[in-house]
Amino acid sequence: MxxxxxxxxxxxxxxxxxxxxxxxSSEIITWTGSxxxxxxxxxxxxxxxxxxxxxxxxxxxxxxxxxxxxxxxxxxxxxxxxxxxxxxxxxxxxxxxxxxxxxxxxxxxxxxxxxxxxxxxxxxxxxxxxxxxxxxxxxxxxxxxxxxxxxxxxxxxxxxxxxxxxxxxxxxxxxxxxxxxxxxxxxxxxxxKGVAYSHRSIWLHSMQVCMTDGMRVAESDKALAIVPMFHAMSWGLPYAALMIGASLVLPDRFLQPEPIARILAAEKPTFAAGVPTIWQALSQWLDANPQDISHLREVVVGGSAAPPSLIHAFQERYGVPILQVWGMTETSPLGSIARPPKSETGEQERQTRYTQGRFPAGVTARLIGDSGEELPWDDESVGELQVRGPWVAASYYGVSDVDLDKFHDGWLCTGDVGKISPDGFLTLTDRSKDVIKSGGEWISSVELENAVMGHPAVAEAAVIGVPDEKWDERPLVAVVVREGQRVTAAELRDYIADKVAKWQLPEYWTFVDEVPKTSVGKFDKKRLRAMNSQGNLDITHL
Amino acid sequence: MxxxxxxxxxxxxxxxxxxxxxxxSSEIITWTGSxxxxxxxxxxxxxxxxxxxxxxxxxxxxxxxxxxxxxxxxxxxxxxxxxxxxxxxxxxxxxxxxxxxxxxxxxxxxxxxxxxxxxxxxxxxxxxxxxxxxxxxxxxxxxxxxxxxxxxxxxxxxxxxxxxxxxxxxxxxxxxxxxxxxxxxxxxxxxxKGVAYSHRSIWLHSMQVCMTDGMRVAESDKALAIVPMFHAMSWGLPYAALMIGASLVLPDRFLQPEPIARILAAEKPTFAAGVPTIWQALSQWLDANPQDISHLREVVVGGSAAPPSLIHAFQERYGVPILQVWGMTETSPLGSIARPPKSETGEQERQTRYTQGRFPAGVTARLIGDSGEELPWDDESVGELQVRGPWVAASYYGVSDVDLDKFHDGWLCTGDVGKISPDGFLTLTDRSKDVIKSGGEWISSVELENAVMGHPAVAEAAVIGVPDEKWDERPLVAVVVREGQRVTAAELRDYIADKVAKWQLPEYWTFVDEVPKTSVGKFDKKRLRAMNSQGNLDITHL
Incomplete structure (x- = not known):
C-alpha cells in the first residue's frame, strides 16, 4: 500500500x-590571519x-x-x-x-x-x-x-x-x-577511490549532525570547522549549518596552533571539530600560552582515535569535553558517537568517552572474524567492523567491478578492527593493515600508542610492525618528545609496563622530530614503514 | 549521475x-493508577x-x-x-x-x-x-x-x-x-480522511523530533507522552524514543490532573507533551496542590495555540519552559517550533515563545491571500498557511479525486490563518473557518480568547462568530470561571479594552461550566455554534 x-x-x-x-542572519565567518x-x-x-x-x-x-x-x-x-x-x-x-x-x-x-x-x-x-x-x-x-x-x-x-x-x-x-x-x-x-554522496545522504547526515545525541549542532552554535572542506565534506558541518542556522567559523589556511588560538579568542566559537593532531598541537600551545577556551561547549574529534590523554587534558585543564566520533569518507562520515548514556557517571563515563562510541539509528554494524563468522558484542571478541545504512557507500564511483574487499553483501567493510560492548559501544584497536601479528597473536598499534602518549614527556607516538625472525612481527615505537623534555626508551618501556600485557612490550624504539602525516593529518604509517625499511630510522633495541 | x-x-x-x-535497557513505563x-x-x-x-x-x-x-x-x-x-x-x-x-x-x-x-x-x-x-x-x-x-x-x-x-x-x-x-x-x-504515513516519513520525522532545535529528545530523556497514541502518532514520540533510546512514560487512561501530577511525582520525567487543555487543567491542580515539577526540562504544547498566560504561568510558577509547536495530522505532525533564536533575550524571547514558531528544514511554507496571491513575510499580511515537505501529506487515502481545497499544486492547504515574520516565525490567528468576518474586516477568535484568558478569574474562554444584522458576524465569548472566583462580562470587557482594537470588543458574552472539546481536546467550536443556534446558551448582551 x-x-x-x-x-x-x-x-x-x-x-x-x-x-x-x-x-x-546567521553568518559565515572566514579568518583572514589578522x-x-x-x-x-x-x-x-x-x-x-x-x-x-x-x-x-x-x-x-x-x-x-x-x-x-x-x-x-x-x-x-x-x-x-x-x-x-x-x-x-x-x-x-x-x-x-x-x-x-x-x-x-x-x-x-x-x-x-x-x-x-x-x-x-x-x-x-x-x-x-x-x-x-x-x-x-x-x-x-x-x-x-x-x-x-x-x-x-x-x-x-x-x-x-x-x-x-x-x-x-x-x-x-x-x-x-x-x-x-x-x-x-x-x-x-x-x-x-571516489565516493559520490547523494542529495538524500547529505540531508540525512545533516539531520544526524544536528541531533541532540549526534554532534548536537543547533541554531545557537557558532561552529569552528577546522576539519577541511576537502576531507569528507568537513564532517558535514557546512550543510548542517545551513540546515539549522548555526553560524560557521572557517579558518581558511590558518591551521597552526597560534592562529587557531587567536580565532578562538576572537570569535569564541561554541563548538569545534578536527583531527586529534590539531588538538594535540593546540594543547601544547595552550600550555605555554594559557587562554580560556571554555566557550567551547564541546570539541568533536575524529579521523583517528583520540588518545585518552588528550580527552583527559581538555576536560581537566580547559573544562571542555571532547566528543569522540568514528567514521570515514565512505560513511559521510558520521558512523559512531561516544556520547555517554544517562546511566553512567564518574569513571565509567570517562571510559566511555575513550571509546569510538555507539552507532546512531541509520548505521547498522556487525563484527566479522577471521573466517567470516559474525562475532558477539561482548567487548572481547575482536574482528573487522562492517556497517551499512542510508549514508554509507554501496560502491565506488566509476569502478566497474565492485571491490569485494570493501563491499560485501550490502555491507561496507571498513578495514577497522575492534570490539563492541554489549550496550553497543565500539572500541577500535587498529586498522586491519596496521595490526601487528606477533607469534600468532594480535597486538594493537593504537593501544600501544595511547599507552606511550600517556607519558608527560611524549608529544606523539606511532607504532608499526617490523619484521622479526622469531615472532614474524614485533612493534616499533616512533616517539616525538615534547619541547624541552627528555625521556629514554627504557624509561618509556618501564612506564607502560603495567599498562599492556608483558608479551606486547615493545623492544624496538626510535625518536623522531615528527611523525609523518597523511593528507588528512593521520599518522602515515606507510611512510613510517618505508623510512624504516630504507634504514632511515635510528633504532634503539632494548 | x-x-x-x-x-x-x-x-x-x-x-x-x-x-x-x-x-x-531503555524503558517503556506504563502507569497503572497506583x-x-x-x-x-x-x-x-x-x-x-x-x-x-x-x-x-x-x-x-x-x-x-x-x-x-x-x-x-x-x-x-x-x-x-x-x-x-x-x-x-x-x-x-x-x-x-x-x-x-x-x-x-x-x-x-x-x-x-x-x-x-x-x-x-x-x-x-x-x-x-x-x-x-x-x-x-x-x-x-x-x-x-x-x-x-x-x-x-x-x-x-x-x-x-x-x-x-x-x-x-x-x-x-x-x-x-x-x-x-x-x-x-x-x-x-x-x-x-485518512493519512497514510510512509516508513520514510516516520523516520525523517523522528530525526526531527530528536534534533536539538526540534523537540530535543535524547537518550537522557524520560518522555511523558500525554498526547494520545491515537492522535497523530502521539506527535512522533514513540518512534523517536526507539530511535534515540529515550525512556517513555505512558499514562494509559489516567489523563486527569490528579493522576498526571502523581505520575510526575513518581517518575520525574524530563519532558512531556500534550494539548493546552491538559496543561491548563494541571496548572489549576498545581495551584491548589503545590508540587515541584522542575524535573521537566521542557513541556511541548501543540494541537491548539498555547495561551500566553499558560506559557507565562509554567515559566514563572514552576520554572518549566513551554515549547509551542504547530502541526496537524497531515504534517506527521511537527510543522513549526517556537524555539527562540540565539539573538533574543528577555521580553523578545518571551514574545517568540508565544508564536507558533519557525519552520524546520524539511517544511517549506508560504502564505496565500484571499485571491490566491502569495503574501510577504512581514508579520502583518494575514493569509492561509500552506506547507510542503517530506513528512507532509500529498493526498488522502482512498480518496479518488484529490481534494483541491486541501492539496494544491504540491502544497498542503492547512486551513490555518496567520502571518509570518521576516525571520520566519509563524503566528496563527485562527482556523480559516473560525475567523469572524465583521463588517468586511477579520477578527481573530484566538486573539480574543488569549486576551480574555489573561484575566486571573478565567479558566477557559472560547470565541465563535454569531450572526449580526449590521456587521454580518460579531464575536461571542464563552467563559469558564475558575473555581471559587467571580467575574462579570462587563469586567472582562473592560479588562481586554486595551488589549484589542475597539471595534473588535465583543458585545456578546456567555458563562459556561466547560467549553465542549473535540476528540483530541481542542475547543469544539462546531458544538459551541450548535449550542448557540439551538438557544442553549444564556447570553449577556452588553
Whole structure:
C-alpha cells in the first residue's frame, strides 16, 4: 500500500533555500590571519546564485563535475551550495594529495571547471597541463593573472566573474538520489577511490549532525570547522549549518596552533571539530600560552582515535569535553558517537568517552572474524567492523567491478578492527593493515600508542610492525618528545609496563622530530614503514 | 549521475532493531493508577516479535491493516513496532470518534484485526457488528470473555495469544515508501480522511523530533507522552524514543490532573507533551496542590495555540519552559517550533515563545491571500498557511479525486490563518473557518480568547462568530470561571479594552461550566455554534 506522503525534497537546493531564507542572519565567518570577514547566510545564498549563473555561462550543464581546490572559506561555502543546488556535482579536491593522485582524481571525475584559492594556485598550476577535461579555472582570494595555464584552459577571477551575474537563480528540481558531491579517499592501496554522496545522504547526515545525541549542532552554535572542506565534506558541518542556522567559523589556511588560538579568542566559537593532531598541537600551545577556551561547549574529534590523554587534558585543564566520533569518507562520515548514556557517571563515563562510541539509528554494524563468522558484542571478541545504512557507500564511483574487499553483501567493510560492548559501544584497536601479528597473536598499534602518549614527556607516538625472525612481527615505537623534555626508551618501556600485557612490550624504539602525516593529518604509517625499511630510522633495541 | 550511496533503510523495522538492540535497557513505563509497570526496549522488541507472529498466525499478510483502539501503554507500543515492521499497516483508531465515524474509518481502512484495551471493550463492542472487514479482536489489559462479538469475529486474549509465540521474528525488508501507519483526521467537514504515513516519513520525522532545535529528545530523556497514541502518532514520540533510546512514560487512561501530577511525582520525567487543555487543567491542580515539577526540562504544547498566560504561568510558577509547536495530522505532525533564536533575550524571547514558531528544514511554507496571491513575510499580511515537505501529506487515502481545497499544486492547504515574520516565525490567528468576518474586516477568535484568558478569574474562554444584522458576524465569548472566583462580562470587557482594537470588543458574552472539546481536546467550536443556534446558551448582551 502506497503512503499518501510527499516524496522527494531532500536536496541541497532545499537546504540552501532554507538556510538563506529562514536563517538569513546567521553568518559565515572566514579568518583572514589578522581578523575575520563575515557574510550572512542571505549573502551566501546570493553569492551561490551568482556562482551558479557564472558556471552556467561557462557551459556547466546537467551533472557535470566542478572541482574545488580550496581552504575552508566563504567562497568554498558558496561552491558547496551552488554546485549541487544547480544539479551539477561538487568535487572537493584534496590539496594534500600527491601530484599524480591529484591528476588522477581530476581526470577520473572529469572535472570541467576548478575553483582554486589564490594561495593554492602554484600547487594546482603544475598539474593543470595533465588534467584532460578541465576547461576553466576560477581563482578566488587571489590574482588570476598569476596562473599560467595551458591554452586550452581559460582562467577567470572569481570576483570578476560573479560581479556580472544576477543574485538569484532558478534552482531546478533535482532527484534526491542523484549525486551531489564527490570525495576521493586515498586511504586504500592503488588509485584513490571516489565516493559520490547523494542529495538524500547529505540531508540525512545533516539531520544526524544536528541531533541532540549526534554532534548536537543547533541554531545557537557558532561552529569552528577546522576539519577541511576537502576531507569528507568537513564532517558535514557546512550543510548542517545551513540546515539549522548555526553560524560557521572557517579558518581558511590558518591551521597552526597560534592562529587557531587567536580565532578562538576572537570569535569564541561554541563548538569545534578536527583531527586529534590539531588538538594535540593546540594543547601544547595552550600550555605555554594559557587562554580560556571554555566557550567551547564541546570539541568533536575524529579521523583517528583520540588518545585518552588528550580527552583527559581538555576536560581537566580547559573544562571542555571532547566528543569522540568514528567514521570515514565512505560513511559521510558520521558512523559512531561516544556520547555517554544517562546511566553512567564518574569513571565509567570517562571510559566511555575513550571509546569510538555507539552507532546512531541509520548505521547498522556487525563484527566479522577471521573466517567470516559474525562475532558477539561482548567487548572481547575482536574482528573487522562492517556497517551499512542510508549514508554509507554501496560502491565506488566509476569502478566497474565492485571491490569485494570493501563491499560485501550490502555491507561496507571498513578495514577497522575492534570490539563492541554489549550496550553497543565500539572500541577500535587498529586498522586491519596496521595490526601487528606477533607469534600468532594480535597486538594493537593504537593501544600501544595511547599507552606511550600517556607519558608527560611524549608529544606523539606511532607504532608499526617490523619484521622479526622469531615472532614474524614485533612493534616499533616512533616517539616525538615534547619541547624541552627528555625521556629514554627504557624509561618509556618501564612506564607502560603495567599498562599492556608483558608479551606486547615493545623492544624496538626510535625518536623522531615528527611523525609523518597523511593528507588528512593521520599518522602515515606507510611512510613510517618505508623510512624504516630504507634504514632511515635510528633504532634503539632494548 | 547516480550517487554511490546505499538506498532504503528508513523503515520502522530498522528503528525497532536499533531501539531493542542498541538501547536495550531503555524503558517503556506504563502507569497503572497506583504505580508503574516497566519493560525494557529489549522486552518491547520481544513482545513485538510475539505479536507479529500472532498476527501472521491469524492470517495477516502483505499490507493489510491492523487497528488499535487503545490508550498509551506498553501493549500499544508493541503494536506500533510489530505491525509496520512486519509489513502490515498500523491503523490507530481514535477512541473519541463519534460511533458512525468509528465504523466509517474501520471499514474505509478495511481493518482485519483490532487490538483493544479491556476498558475500551464496551465502546468498541457496540460498533463491531457494523465493521465489515474485521475478523479478529485481541483484548489487551482486560478479560476477553467480556466481549460479545458477532459470530464472524474471533475474540482473543492478548496475553494468551502471545504466550504461545516465539520471541523473535524475521522482520522482512520493506519499501520505505510504502505505508507504515494510518491516522484519520476528523477535523474537516464530511467523512474522516485518512493519512497514510510512509516508513520514510516516520523516520525523517523522528530525526526531527530528536534534533536539538526540534523537540530535543535524547537518550537522557524520560518522555511523558500525554498526547494520545491515537492522535497523530502521539506527535512522533514513540518512534523517536526507539530511535534515540529515550525512556517513555505512558499514562494509559489516567489523563486527569490528579493522576498526571502523581505520575510526575513518581517518575520525574524530563519532558512531556500534550494539548493546552491538559496543561491548563494541571496548572489549576498545581495551584491548589503545590508540587515541584522542575524535573521537566521542557513541556511541548501543540494541537491548539498555547495561551500566553499558560506559557507565562509554567515559566514563572514552576520554572518549566513551554515549547509551542504547530502541526496537524497531515504534517506527521511537527510543522513549526517556537524555539527562540540565539539573538533574543528577555521580553523578545518571551514574545517568540508565544508564536507558533519557525519552520524546520524539511517544511517549506508560504502564505496565500484571499485571491490566491502569495503574501510577504512581514508579520502583518494575514493569509492561509500552506506547507510542503517530506513528512507532509500529498493526498488522502482512498480518496479518488484529490481534494483541491486541501492539496494544491504540491502544497498542503492547512486551513490555518496567520502571518509570518521576516525571520520566519509563524503566528496563527485562527482556523480559516473560525475567523469572524465583521463588517468586511477579520477578527481573530484566538486573539480574543488569549486576551480574555489573561484575566486571573478565567479558566477557559472560547470565541465563535454569531450572526449580526449590521456587521454580518460579531464575536461571542464563552467563559469558564475558575473555581471559587467571580467575574462579570462587563469586567472582562473592560479588562481586554486595551488589549484589542475597539471595534473588535465583543458585545456578546456567555458563562459556561466547560467549553465542549473535540476528540483530541481542542475547543469544539462546531458544538459551541450548535449550542448557540439551538438557544442553549444564556447570553449577556452588553
Amino acid at each position: 502506497l503512503s499518501t506522503m510527499q516524496d522527494g525534497h531532500l536536496t541541497v537546493g532545499t537546504l540552501l533555500r532554507h538556510g538563506s531564507e529562514v536563517h538569513a 581578523g575575520a570577514r563575515r557574510e550572512t547566510f542571505a549573502k551566501t545564498g546570493e553569492q551561490a546564485a551568482k556562482l551558479a549563473n557564472a558556471l552556467r555561462a561557462l557551459g556547466i550543464t546537467g551533472d557535470q563535475r566542478v572541482g574545488t581546490f580550496m581552504w575552508n572559506n566563504a567562497e568554498h561555502m558558496a561552491a558547496y551550495c551552488a554546485i549541487p543546488a544547480m544539479g551539477a556535482v561538487l568535487h572537493t579536491l584534496n590539496i594534500r594529495l600527491f601530484p599524480e593522485q591529484l591528476v588522477f582524481v581530476a581526470n577520473h571525475a572529469e572535472d570541467q571547471v576548478i575553483l582554486v584559492d589564490g594561495t593554492l594556485v602554484p600547487l594546482l598550476a603544475k598539474q593543470l597541463p595533465h588534467m584532460r577535461t578541465v576547461r576553466h579555472v576560477i581563482v578566488a582570494n587571489g590574482d588570476a593573472a598569476t596562473l599560467q595555464a595551458p591554452d586550452s584552459i581559460e582562467v577567470h577571477s572569481y570576483d570578476g566573474l560573479l560581479a556580472e551575474q544576477p543574485g538569484t537563480f532558478d534552482w531546478p528540481a533535482v532527484d534526491e538520489r542523484s549525486a551531489a558531491a564527490m570525495c576521493y579517499t586515498s586511504g586504500t592501496t592503488g588509485d584513490p | 547516480l550517487s554511490t550511496m546505499q538506498d532504503g533503510h528508513l523503515t520502522v523495522g530498522t528503528l525497532l532493531r536499533h531501539g531493542s538492540e542498541v538501547h536495550a 504505580g508503574a509497570r516497566r519493560e525494557t526496549f529489549a522486552k518491547t522488541g520481544e513482545q513485538a516479535a510475539k505479536l507479529a507472529n500472532a498476527l501472521r498466525a491469524l492470517g495477516i499478510t502483505g499490507d493489510q491493516r491492523v487497528g488499535t483502539f487503545m490508550w498509551n501503554n506498553a501493549e500499544h507500543m508493541a503494536a506500533y513496532c510489530a505491525i509496520p515492521a512486519m509489513g502490515a499497516v498500523l491503523h490507530t483508531l481514535n477512541i473519541r470518534l463519534f460511533p458512525e465515524q468509528l465504523v466509517f474509518v474501520a471499514n474505509h481502512a478495511e481493518d482485519q484485526v483490532i487490538l483493544v484495551d479491556g476498558t475500551l471493550v464496551p465502546l468498541l463492542a457496540k460498533q463491531l457488528p457494523h465493521m465489515r472487514t474485521v475478523r479478529h479482536v485481541i483484548v489487551a489489559n482486560g478479560d476477553a470473555a467480556t466481549l460479545q462479538a458477532p459470530d464472524s469475529i474471533e475474540v482473543h486474549s492478548y496475553d494468551g495469544l502471545l504466550a504461545e509465540q516465539p520471541g523473535t521474528f524475521d522482520w522482512p525488508a520493506v519499501d520505505e515508501r510504502s505505508a507504515a501507519a494510518m491516522c484519520y483526521t476528523s477535523g474537516t467537514t464530511g467523512d474522516p
